[in-house]
Amino acid sequence: MTMRFAEWITTLPNDNLPHEVIARATDCILDIIGCSLVGFNAPGTTSARAAAELNFRGGDAPVYFSDRSMGATGAAFANSAAASMLDLDDGHRLAMGHPGAAVVPVALAIASEIGASNAELLAAIVIGYEISVRLGAGEIRKSHHTGNWTTFGAVATAARLRGLNKEQIAHALAIAAYHGPRLRSLTESAEMGSHVKESIPWSVVTGMIATDLARAGFTGSRDALDLPDRFDSKVALDGLGTEFHINGVYFKRFSTCRWTHTSVDGLMQLMQERQVSANEIQAIEVMTFREAVSLNNRASPPSLESAQYSLPFSLGVAATLGHDHLSPMTVDVLHHKAAVELARKVKVIHSTEMDSYLPLRTPARVRVCARGEWVEKLVIDAWGDSGSSTARADLRAKFQSLASKTLNPPAIEAIIAAVGEVHLRGVRPLNQALTNPEVLNEAWR
Template sequence: MESPQNPDALQHAMVGKIADYIEHLRGKPSSAPARDAALMCIFDLLGAAAVGIGNIGPRAIRDVIPAVYGDGTNPVWFTGKGSSLIGAAWANSAAAAALDLDDGNRFARGHPGAAIIPVAFAVAHETGATLEDVITAIVIGYEVGISVGAAKTSYGSSGTWTPYGVVATAAALRGTPRGVIEHALAIAGESAPSQAFASAPIPRIPAPEGSAVKEGIPWSVVTGLTALYLAEAGHTGPRNILESQRHYQFPADQVLGEIPHICATYFKPYACCRHIHAPLIALERLLAEHDIVPGGIDGIDVEIHSAGLRISNRPAPENIVDIQYSIPYCLALVSLYGRESLLPLTADALGRADVLALAGKVTLSLSPALDAVYPQDILACVTIRVGDQHFSSGPTAPEGEPLMSWDALEEKFKTATRFVATPSRIEEMLGAIRSLRSGDAAPLEHVLADLKLG
């Protein structure tokens, strides 16, 4: 898209370019690859939300939304209840992000889907948007959010950049005028959760305690939607925010939508931080290839990029969120109980004596070579020590990127939801997704509004 040409507009060229992109693309069919990727992202996120609804964070949010955002008919997924647009989007985002099973993008270094997809569904419920309009809005939201996240000059947790994607998604479905979109993006960017503690550079002393706040994704939904409403009411924001070279550096040849970012989405085979996935894959392969008995392991050495050392990595987690950000504990858990122990992660995983003992034998170190290629490549090397034998992996990448096959997503869904849904309910949800793929959203709308899980 061309940048604005008048002198004032040149001072906020990037928000203008983004607003142009939203205005130009909304209401138009997405390309076949982007459409299929969006449908996959919906499927994957609904599985994450289904297994996350019982978590303490989503439960607390559902308890307070009637007082904070009122009642309404907008579905709070898998509860049989409703709320206002913001209340429903907030609650559904919280459920989707709770167990770190939601999708992500490595260049933005975070998770777009848990913010964008709940917003698309909540706004569509209010506007009566068609399925194709919803898909296009999701594609737009991923494109904008990831572009901004990737342009940040320093690391910021997902909630620091997902409000841009939230504004883009909602504005696409609401038909918000271009000039208003500019201010909404600016308000959202300046009002986004700072996540200053979670986003601080390493070494972080102390490392953040695991909590339901996590990466601020649900609150970014509230921020982004509120920013759009404020802009539509005449509120203004600093539209030159994305021109700040201190905070953002966009490529000189930035073209939104040329190769849709949504097509590079990754999906997670484990309910934990993406930085843990490469070590887990390497570990599983070593265990299988060499018939290693976990009880005989004397040590596990992990070489990884610096971002993998940013997470808390507590060998003795105090809560489930701590587990999601602990390479030592996740490796020990999977060594002893298999990958299904992280699909999903449950309270039973916490405080196991055998896991704690093995986690204490895990050492982490920075690999300059692996750090040099991050985030273009996300790699880890693992060595398992058994007596005087050392079994080492080469540089290993995580699974699930880009995307997964539909069959793999279905297997993931079945495994992840086995504790919260009966086989018949799982099949009902899968049937609704199959109908969605064929263009019929009605069965999924029914599932999200009326099916109770947990």
């Protein structure tokens, strides 16, 4: 597989990508930037940024929304932490994880360092998503640790921009197979609410360094991706060169695990349709798929990260405070009395019927008892699912909503305009918009 992927990575032309693929890559850039903005001050992000400054000083790749720059690896690591920390970043059903928070920061950082053209940048992003999703989909034992396969997307993105040849790329992928994250299932840990989360920022570092190692002559075991306990090659290679998996990306409006979103949507729809208030709810039952049941699902989670993996608490916040408090969810809602009380009324039930929709859909059937009467709602697709054809206007509205919490309207529009012109002007105008003094908070300097 390393050689098959390397061949494709080196031969995909920059200037022959379909219009819809270029448009989707641009959408992904805007969405990741919005996630990075609201995730910038999260405790895990500030810790990652401090570590990056210690280890990757010097360089011209910007740390967005700050006045700092680092080497490309450091900037990509810091920006990836910001993009992924609040669990608001894009994802893909086939891979069951989040490619964008790794691929986009790598592409923007290296493009900034080498002065890549607009076509080179966008092709590298498309390539990074493709390799990430394919190896995520082909993972034999689904770990639900995105970093286990985004390290290969980081390699693909970095190798394409840095001009590695086919042999070097094969070795880079092989090096990453051993040096990158290889973690057990996220849901096996009782403390899934830590800053480690899905190891996406660290996958960026290992992928970029694996690329640098291969470029310098370091070798890997090129059959690493073919070992039978790691990836299913038939799944990973199926249709390579005939389709673009970036077209199947989904986007999120709630900063909680995607597995909770259909449940939140179902509850909100029922409350609106039946004119039910939170204090009238006596009980909630959620029939959903096995993976959602396996989340920590604490009624009173101890940390923001733990809250992101709690279906009952997500429902409690949405019902009592409004779903806008999930966009993004902040530490202010932790231990909120009304939210916790409602979360304690939620029963999460495994449904084999819901299992049958996976992996392309993650549905939930929500039943609510209010005023002594049970009502229910089945939600199959959440907002932003690839099947729901999320419009560019929807993504722009999401960005504006997130950015309005921090930035003034001219700064917001400047960023949107710069992203919209990436396919024409490349990364330089975008960097200027994202490091303009107007977007810097004094506390961030």
